[in-house]
Amino acid sequence: MSTPATSADAGAAPSFSPLYRQIKALITRSLEAGAWKPGEAIPSEVELAQRFKVSQGTVRKAIDELATDNLLVRRQGKGTFVATHAEARVQYRFLRLVPDDGSAERMTRRFLDCRRLRAPAEVTRALELKSGDAVVHVRRLLHFRERPVVLDDIWLPGALFRGLTAERLDEWRGPLYGLFESEFGVSMIRAEEKIRAVAADEPCAALLGVAVAAPLLSVERVAFTYGDRPVELRRGLYDTRDQYYRNELS
Amino acid sequence: MSTPATSADAGAAPSFSPLYRQIKALITRSLEAGAWKPGEAIPSEVELAQRFKVSQGTVRKAIDELATDNLLVRRQGKGTFVATHAEARVQYRFLRLVPDDGSAERMTRRFLDCRRLRAPAEVTRALELKSGDAVVHVRRLLHFRERPVVLDDIWLPGALFRGLTAERLDEWRGPLYGLFESEFGVSMIRAEEKIRAVAADEPCAALLGVAVAAPLLSVERVAFTYGDRPVELRRGLYDTRDQYYRNELS
DNA sequence: ACGCATTTGTTCGTATGTATT
DNA sequence: TAATACATACGAACAAATGCG
Numbered sequence: 115m116s117t118p119a120t121s122a123d124a125g126a127a128p129s130f131s132p133l134y135r136q137i138k139a140l141i142t143r144s145l146e147a148g149a150w151k152p153g154e155a156i157p158s159e160v161e162l163a164q165r166f167k168v169s170q171g172t173v174r175k176a177i178d179e180l181a182t183d184n185l186l187v188r189r190q191g192k193g194t195f196v197a198t199h200a201e202a203r204v205q206y207r208f209l210r211l212v213p214d215d216g217s218a219e220r221m222t223r224r225f226l227d228c229r230r231l232r233a234p235a236e237v238t239r240a241l242e243l244k245s246g247d248a249v250v251h252v253r254r255l256l257h258f259r260e261r262p263v264v265l266d267d268i269w270l271p272g273a274l275f276r277g278l279t280a281e282r283l284d285e286w287r288g289p290l291y292g293l294f295e296s297e298f299g300v301s302m303i304r305a306e307e308k309i310r311a312v313a314a315d316e317p318c319a320a321l322l323g324v325a326v327a328a329p330l331l332s333v334e335r336v337a338f339t340y341g342d343r344p345v346e347l348r349r350g351l352y353d354t355r356d357q358y359y360r361n362e363l364s
Numbered sequence: 365m366s367t368p369a370t371s372a373d374a375g376a377a378p379s380f381s382p383l384y385r386q387i388k389a390l391i392t393r394s395l396e397a398g399a400w401k402p403g404e405a406i407p408s409e410v411e412l413a414q415r416f417k418v419s420q421g422t423v424r425k426a427i428d429e430l431a432t433d434n435l436l437v438r439r440q441g442k443g444t445f446v447a448t449h450a451e452a453r454v455q456y457r458f459l460r461l462v463p464d465d466g467s468a469e470r471m472t473r474r475f476l477d478c479r480r481l482r483a484p485a486e487v488t489r490a491l492e493l494k495s496g497d498a499v500v501h502v503r504r505l506l507h508f509r510e511r512p513v514v515l516d517d518i519w520l521p522g523a524l525f526r527g528l529t530a531e532r533l534d535e536w537r538g539p540l541y542g543l544f545e546s547e548f549g550v551s552m553i554r555a556e557e558k559i560r561a562v563a564a565d566e567p568c569a570a571l572l573g574v575a576v577a578a579p580l581l582s583v584e585r586v587a588f589t590y591g592d593r594p595v596e597l598r599r600g601l602y603d604t605r606d607q608y609y610r611n612e613l614s
Numbered sequence: 615a616c617g618c619a620t621t622t623g624t625t626c627g628t629a630t631g632t633a634t635t
Numbered sequence: 636t637a638a639t640a641c642a643t644a645c646g647a648a649c650a651a652a653t654g655c656g
Contacts, residue, residue, distance in 0.1 A: 190652050311579035311580050329580070331560065383625070408641085409641070628645085
């Protein structure tokens with residue numbers, strides 16, 4: 115990226131992109147490169163404007179979009195901060211399970227397993243790995259009021275999560291995605307979920323304390339980091355007798 | 365307009381609203397009053413700016429928010445239009461069921477029932493009606509490739525949907541929400557869904573062609589019109605063996 | 615306790631670019 | 636081509652929130 119010059123950028127570009135989008139791309143690349151860590155403030159609008167030699171309003175529009183994309187968080191009077199899963203306000207950003215009685219009690223978790231293995235074909239496909247690549251598999255239970263309600267199976271690319279062990283998981287306080295962020299430098303930006311109703315098989319039924327063949331919500335999630343690179347595959351089985359998956363359409 | 369004072373909000377009571385938000389509220393009220401119908405263009409930014417005696421930029425910011433709220437749709441060079449459920453591009457805005465094979469084939473529907481009755485307690489609560497108020501109950505099946513996949517039970521406030529009959533439903537081509545818009549003046553703006561896994565009971569199993577006690581996705585939706593007034597309660601049962609509910613988290 | 619500097623938020627104005635008819 | 640509408644970009648000024656001295 116040379117000087118944006120003026121608006122007369124002399125076309126010929128593959129596809130026209132307005133100045134503020136070019137700035138947005140530059141900022142995104144800095145985020146991706148780890149120039150500013152999750153939870154930290156990025157430079158002020160004026161400073162970025164000077165750095166990129168554009169007006170403050172143009173930087174502003176770039177940041178606006180990054181904020182609506184949930185990559186940044188603006189706070190008046192304080193600055194603009196890199197989004198994080200570690201803060202209390204936005205904890206469990208991606209968790210949509212709500213108890214019927216509306217209580218805000220938090221869930222507790224128990225890790226059942228954590229091991230490295232060669233990725234099964236299905237995982238290879240979802241995470242865009244090469245066949246034979248290593249992955250970390252984590253299995254955990256989430257409890258609400260001492261009752262198990264979620265059984266999660268999680269697969270992570272082995273190359274990105276070296277040193278992820280059962281001990282590290284047990285020690286960590288806070289959301290899993292906060293651990294990934296601060297210890298492995300992997301930020302979860304967005305995710306896609308496929309939701310179905312399935313019948314509990316024998317082992318899952320035992321773990322969740324439901325009858326065999328009881329209906330469970332199956333939530334298959336692929337989570338993405340910068341550049342839309344898939345970095346997590348997760349299959350959750352939810353007992354939805356006393357809680358539900360909440361969604362908002364608009 | 366010197367005192368917006370729109371409290372009735374928990375926690376922080378702003379008691380101050382920036383100009384563009386006041387303009388946004390004015391435009392919203394015009395939409396609510398039906399000044400411009402779904403699919404129609406609203407006046408241009410400059411005209412609105414003159415009408416409200418503010419700068420074009422202020423109107424622009426108000427419209428920006430209304431566009432991200434999906435109340436308006438901007439089209440460069442053409443104008444800004446009132447959002448609608450009737451257009452091909454955005455048809456079935458609220459339908460999240462996707463076939464496994466990714467085909468874009470549309471579903472066909474069959475209406476099983478349409479009658480007026482006194483609202484059951486549960487419906488009264490969800491639609492904020494008075495006990496004894498009339499509602500319209502619609503039951504329908506959605507088929508995909510000749511196979512039934514969705515059983516919907518729909519309840520609508522009787523006062524708003526006078527003249528809704530089985531014949532009207534059968535005649536109508538296009539999304540149900542398009543009918544509500546153009547024939548009854550009720551625009552669906554947003555919706556909340558509670559999703560669970562349930563076991564098929566005898567009658568539902570028969571209608572959907574699944575085994576009794578088979579797992580089904582239960583989708584309970586409350587849809588809102590302007591001013592966050594609930595105007596539809598809908599309970600869908602989805603057979604998710606060959607399709608899934610798609611959701612995006614960010 | 616007060617004021618000041620910093621940072622984002624709001625508002626105005628102007629000019630120009632791009633898309634549509 | 637011309638007219639219209641939204642989109643981009645710049646600049647300037649002030650307001651509101653925050654934190655520090």
